[in-house]
Amino acid sequence: MTAWILFVLVAFGTLVSAVMVVRTADLVRAVLWLAASLVATAGLYALLDAGFLAAMQLLLYTGGIITLMLFAVMLVRRGPEAPTAGLIANPGRALTASLAVFGLVAFTVAEAGLPTEPGAGGSPSAKLLGQVLLGPLALPFEALSVLLLAAMVGAIALARRKDPEE
Amino acid sequence: MNGPPLEAWLALSAALFAVGLFGVLTRKNLVAILLGVELMANAANLNMVALGHFRGTPFGQAAALFSIALTVAEVVVGLAIVVLLARTHKSVDADAPSEMQG
Amino acid sequence: MMPLAIPIGVCALAVLVLAIDLVPGTGPRRGAAALAAAGLAALFVATWFVPSGVALSGAFENDAFTVYVQRIVLGAGVLAATGMIDHAERLFPRRHGEYLLLLLASTCGMTLLPGAKELITLIVAFELMGVPLYAMAALHKGTTIGNEGAVKLYVAGAVSAAITAYGLSFVIGATGETMFSVVRPGEGPMIVLGALLMLAGMAYKLGAVPFHGWVPDTYQGAPAPFVAFLSVAPKAAGLAGMARLLWEAFPRTADRWTPILLALAILSMAIGNALAIPQSNARRLLAYSGIGHMGLLLLALLMGRGSGLEAMVFYLATYVAANMGAFLVAEAVEADGGGEIAHFNGLARRNPGLGLALLLFLLSLGGIPFVAGFWGKMVLFRNAWLAGYTWFVLAGALVTVVGLFYYLRLGRAVYIEAPTNTAPVATGGAMRTAIVLAVLVTVGMGVFPTPFIEAAAAAGVAVGR
Numbered sequence: 001m002t003a004w005i006l007f008v009l010v011a012f013g014t015l016v017s018a019v020m021v022v023r024t025a026d027l028v029r030a031v032l033w034l035a036a037s038l039v040a041t042a043g044l045y046a047l048l049d050a051g052f053l054a055a056m057q058l059l060l061y062t063g064g065i066i067t068l069m070l071f072a073v074m075l076v077r078r079g080p081e082a083p084t085a086g087l088i089a090n091p092g093r094a095l096t097a098s099l100a101v102f103g104l105v106a107f108t109v110a111e112a113g114l115p116t117e118p119g120a121g122g123s124p125s126a127k128l129l130g131q132v133l134l135g136p137l138a139l140p141f142e143a144l145s146v147l148l149l150a151a152m153v154g155a156i157a158l159a160r161r162k163d164p165e166e
Numbered sequence: 167m168n169g170p171p172l173e174a175w176l177a178l179s180a181a182l183f184a185v186g187l188f189g190v191l192t193r194k195n196l197v198a199i200l201l202g203v204e205l206m207a208n209a210a211n212l213n214m215v216a217l218g219h220f221r222g223t224p225f226g227q228a229a230a231l232f233s234i235a236l237t238v239a240e241v242v243v244g245l246a247i248v249v250l251l252a253r254t255h256k257s258v259d260a261d262a263p264s265e266m267q268g
Numbered sequence: 269m270m271p272l273a274i275p276i277g278v279c280a281l282a283v284l285v286l287a288i289d290l291v292p293g294t295g296p297r298r299g300a301a302a303l304a305a306a307g308l309a310a311l312f313v314a315t316w317f318v319p320s321g322v323a324l325s326g327a328f329e330n331d332a333f334t335v336y337v338q339r340i341v342l343g344a345g346v347l348a349a350t351g352m353i354d355h356a357e358r359l360f361p362r363r364h365g366e367y368l369l370l371l372l373a374s375t376c377g378m379t380l381l382p383g384a385k386e387l388i389t390l391i392v393a394f395e396l397m398g399v400p401l402y403a404m405a406a407l408h409k410g411t412t413i414g415n416e417g418a419v420k421l422y423v424a425g426a427v428s429a430a431i432t433a434y435g436l437s438f439v440i441g442a443t444g445e446t447m448f449s450v451v452r453p454g455e456g457p458m459i460v461l462g463a464l465l466m467l468a469g470m471a472y473k474l475g476a477v478p479f480h481g482w483v484p485d486t487y488q489g490a491p492a493p494f495v496a497f498l499s500v501a502p503k504a505a506g507l508a509g510m511a512r513l514l515w516e517a518f519p520r521t522a523d524r525w526t527p528i529l530l531a532l533a534i535l536s537m538a539i540g541n542a543l544a545i546p547q548s549n550a551r552r553l554l555a556y557s558g559i560g561h562m563g564l565l566l567l568a569l570l571m572g573r574g575s576g577l578e579a580m581v582f583y584l585a586t587y588v589a590a591n592m593g594a595f596l597v598a599e600a601v602e603a604d605g606g607g608e609i610a611h612f613n614g615l616a617r618r619n620p621g622l623g624l625a626l627l628l629f630l631l632s633l634g635g636i637p638f639v640a641g642f643w644g645k646m647v648l649f650r651n652a653w654l655a656g657y658t659w660f661v662l663a664g665a666l667v668t669v670v671g672l673f674y675y676l677r678l679g680r681a682v683y684i685e686a687p688t689n690t691a692p693v694a695t696g697g698a699m700r701t702a703i704v705l706a707v708l709v710t711v712g713m714g715v716f717p718t719p720f721i722e723a724a725a726a727a728g729v730a731v732g733r
Contacts, residue, residue, distance in 0.1 A: 003169035011178050018182050018205050022189030027197055034201050037182075041208055044178075047169070048219045053227050057211075060234050065204070065241050072245040073197060076252040094191035098184040104461070105180040111457040112442075114172045119222020119444075132228045136446075139272075139327040140392040143380060144235055146279050147396045150373035151239035153286070154403025155246035157366035183434055190427055199423055206430035210437055217441025225388075225446050226437075232388055233433050236395045240426050243399055247406050247422060251415055 007047055014040035027073050035066040049123035175216035182209035196251065200244050207237045271323040271330035274311055274338055275379045281307040282372035289365025302698075304368050305349035308375070312342040326447060327386040334383035336581050336727040337508040340588055341378040341501050343709070345371065347592050347702050348497040351599070354696030355493065367407055370400035371497070378501055382508035385516065387436055387446040390509055394432070397502055398425045398473065405490045405498075417489025420482035421498075428472035428479075435465025439517075448517040455520050463518045463525050470510045474503060476566060477535035480559050487555035492599030495551065499558055499595060500588040503565070507584065511569050511577055515732045522572075529570045537563030537663065541670045550598055550609050553674055554591070557633065560667060561587060567660055568648055575651035578728030582721055586644035586713055590632035593706030597626045600695045600703075609678060614687025622695065623682045625707050632710045634675040635668045640713035647721060 017037035024030040038061045045054035124132070133141050186209060189202025211230040218226010285304050315335050322329045348371060352364070377396030384390040402425055406418035439462035440446060443454045451459075472479035487495050514525065540559030547553040561583075568580035600622060601611055616623030632641035645668060652660040695703070713720055 007170045007174065011174075015178070015181055015185070018185045021201050021205060022185060022192065027195065030198060030201055034204060037205065038208060041212055044212060045215055048175075048215050050215050050219070050227050050230075053215060053230055056231060056234060060238055061208070064238060068241065068245055069197065069200070072248050075249055076197070091188070091192045094188050097191060098188040101187060102180050102184040105183075106177065108438075108457045108461040109173055109176045109180075113456070114176075115220045115222075116171060118219050121224060122219040122222040122226070124224035124227055128224055129227060129231070132224050133231075136325045136327070136386075137228055137232075137388055139324040139380075139386070140232060140389045143275075143377070143389070143392045143396055144232065146282070146373055146376055147239050147392065147399060148235070150282075150370055150396070150400045150403075151242050153366050153369050154400060154407070155242045157363050158243070158246035158403055158406055159249045186430070190423075196419055196423075200426070203423075203426045203430055206427070207433060210430060210433040213434060213437035214440060217437055218444075221441055221444045223440065223444035225440050225444065229388055229436060229440055229446070232392060236392065236429065236433075239395065239399055240402075240429065243403050244422055244426065247402070247415075247418060250406055251419070254415065 003047065007044075010040050010043040010047065013037075014044060028070070031066060031069045031073060034069075035062055038062050038066065049118075052126040052129060172216065172220040175220075176213065179209045179213040179216065182206075182212065196244070196248055200241060200248075204237070204241070207233060270319050271321045271383075272328055273318045274315060274330075274342075275328075275376050277311045277314065278308070278342075278372055278376040278379055281311070282369050282376060285372060286365060286369045289368070300365055300368055301349050301353040304372060305346050305353070308342050308345040308349060308372075312339060312346065315339050315342070322385075326449070327389045328380065328383045329385050330383055331730040332723070332726040333508070333512070333577070333581070333728070333730040336723055337382035337504055337584075338379045340504045340581070340585050341375060344497060344501040344504070344588050344592060345375045347589070347596070347706060348493060348501075350698055350705065351493050351496065351596050351702040353698035355599075355699070363407055367404060370404045370407070374398075374400040374404070375501070378505035381505040382512065384509060384512065385448045387439060387448070387451070387513075387517070390513060391429075391432060391436060394470070394473070394506070394509060395429060397505055398429070401425070401498060401502065404494050405486065408491045408494075415489070417486040421486045421490070424472055424475075424479070424482040428469040430469075431472065432466050432469030435462045435467075435469060438462030438465065448512070451517045452519065454518075459518065460521050460524045463514070463521055464528060466513065467510070467525055467528060470506060470513075471532055474506050474510075474562060475559055476532045476562050477539045477559065480536070480539070483559060484552045484555040487558075488549060488551045492551075492595055492602060496592045496595035496599070499554070500584075500591050503558075503562065504584045504588065507565055507569060507580060511580065512731055514569070515573050515577075519732060526570055529566055533563045533566035533570060534663070535563070536560065536566060537667050541667050544674045545670070547674070548609055550612060550678060551595075553609070553678065554594060554598070557671060557674065558591065560671060561591075561633075564645075564648060564664060564667070567652070567657075567664070571652065571655055571657065571660075573732045574728050575655055576728070577731055578721075578724045579648040579651045581727050582647050582724035583644040585720055585724070586632065586640035586710075589706045589709035589713070590629040590639070590641055593625060593629040593703060593710065594633065596699065596703050596706065597622055597629070600699060609681050610688060612678060612681045613685035615682040618687055619695070621700075622703070625703050626682055627679050628707055628710055630675040630679050632714070634672045636672070638714045640710045640717070642714060643717040643721070647724070 014037050017033045020033040021030050042054040042057040186202045186205030193199050211233050214226045214230040320330045374397050377393050380393040384393050402422040405421050438458045442458035443451045475483040536559050540556050544553050544556035632639040635641045635645040649661045
């Protein structure tokens with residue numbers, strides 16, 4: 001019973017924050033609403049027995065990405081007017097598309113034979129996750145490091161101010 | 167069974183994904199579009215963890231971990247583009263003055 | 269570990285190039301681009317010596333298919349790096365070391381992708397290919413349309429990654445596994461949903477209709493040497509990854525997703541070719557023509573393992589040199605002016621070599637005998653006919669005729685129209701080398717297609733074994 005109550009509360013928080021992200025005109029507020037949604041998601045992970053993931057969510061998403069985004073938004077501000085998020089006036093088509101995607105998923109879920117109880121092995125410890133990362137998923141793990149290097153180099157090259165000689 | 171069933175989790179992540187998609191489709195500012203993409207990615211991660219939990223496999227969480235890392239890399243580059251744009255054009259609208267014809 | 273030699277080699281090359289660039293000192297580092305080109309060429313040769321087999325718990329396999337696509341991608345990389353040697357300083361002041369690192373990192377992803385036999389490896393390889401491209405697109409002197417092109421590419425990439433990830437989650441949910449071989453027996457609505465979402469995400473990255481909106485703007489705005497690479501290499505690797513995914517992981521549900529692929533293919537062929545006709549900008553023309561080619565490639569993919577994939581990889585091989593060559597010539601012309609077709613007027617008189625090269629590339633893209641593209645189309649049509657897809661051949665023939673119309677329009681500007689500016693078009697030595705290489709491949713494959721076709725046949729049956 002408590003599991004249900006917690007789920008409803010946190011899920012509600014996640015969803016409402018998400019909607020606020022896409023409807024707020026002020027960019028800084030929108031980023032903060034995203035932070036709220038991401039933190040709430042960490043709570044959802046905790047409810048799914050994914051403690052390690054919840055911690056990573058908070059560290060990387062909320063700690064990392066949100067901070068970066070706030071920096072970027074601040075850097076982009078010029079003068080007194082806040083950068084607007086440029087809401088499009090007529091969201092009809094977008095709404096249709098989003099509802100269509102939701103409908104598609106809902107239909108599939110209804111058709112599929114879904115497990116009713118959490119399966120054994122569905123709550124891996126951090127240790128087990130580590131073994132998976134260094135075992136069957138070792139190749140993507142290593143490839144990821146190349147990607148991170150490239151992303152770093154690319155971002156620095158793009159964003160740094162030109163040298164005085166230029 | 168004392169918690170919400172898998173259907174509830176899937177419905178939640180589908181809703182989050184749809185909201186994110188809506189954001190991507192209705193915003194012109196690049197940062198705002200990025201926020202929408204973040205929501206979509208977050209929804210996908212939630213889906214991975216929930217399905218992994220109920221299916222009984224560690225790959226759900228493992229996939230989510232990778233997805234988080236990939237998203238971080240993407241956002242880093244995206245934000246660098248934002249900063250570059252702001253410096254050169256003073257505007258970060260993805261659809262702003264288009265010099266290109268159809 | 270040894271089957272992974274090529275991706276590891278590319279990665280090592282990338283780090284080496286970056287290290288060289290970090291050596292303090294001013295002055296253009298032409299050596300870095302030349303080293304990259306040489307290294308990639310060496311790796312190209314090395315593909316004949318890497319043992320086939322499985323690496324790292326089966327996440328990657330080096331078989332005939334993998335190697336064929338790797339060669340295509342490495343070849344494109346060699347052309348890209350060579351074409352850059354002269355222009356690097358002009359296009360990317362003080363940043364061409366970073367550009368090269370990004371190029372090599374992306375190429376590393378592209379060498380992993382065709383051999384990926386596991387879902388997470390697949391998406392990481394896709395991102396490793398894609399993220400450096402986003403940075404490369406924006407990494408130039410910052411013109412307005414340039415940045416717009418980069419933004420469109422980025423948004424397309426980011427959204428497609430999210431869609432693919434969502435699809436992935438359903439596949440894991442349905443089967444509890446990520447290896448293609450283990451996912452394979454799966455059936456049911458969740459797998460179909462997962463497969464469709466992943467297909468949609470990848471089609472977005474490939475620029476198939478209706479996900480093609482970003483292509484013309486990116487091709488027009490971003491710097492020419494980058495677009496040359498973007499127009500061929502990610503397509504080759506992306507299609508290869510998609511082919512493996514669909515035919516090795518989801519063959520059981522093929523009757524659900526082949527119609528979608530078919531729709532994408534037809535739309536791409538139709539819209540790509542139709543919209544190419546009215547274009548007055550050479551880059552946009554090539555962009556739309558590329559979408560048209562993508563349609564044909566998707567048809568080949570759809571025909572499945574064996575003759576379908578044989579046609580697909582061979583077509584890609586013939587396509588790469590010609591398309592890259594055309595963009596390299598465009599770059600040379602643009603250094604002098606702009607990308608409008610009018611700027612190509614009288615190119616044959618201003619620089620006969622360039623004019624002839626461009627003509628050969630256009631003929632290949634159009635499918636005229638006896639340059640490479642002719643055989644690419646021939647093999648595709650032959651295989652389609654033999655497999656009973658008669659109307660593919662008719663549609664393909666129709667589309668080819670339409671294509672000739674606009675390719676020859678550009679050719680006409682080059683040879684028949686009077687030049688608006690009679691100054692000779694200069695090209696640096698390295699650019700000339702790159703273009704000559706592209707011509708050699710285009711003509712070479714046109715005259716001796718057999719070894720390439722035979723290798724393609726081996727590649728075609730390697731998938732889904």
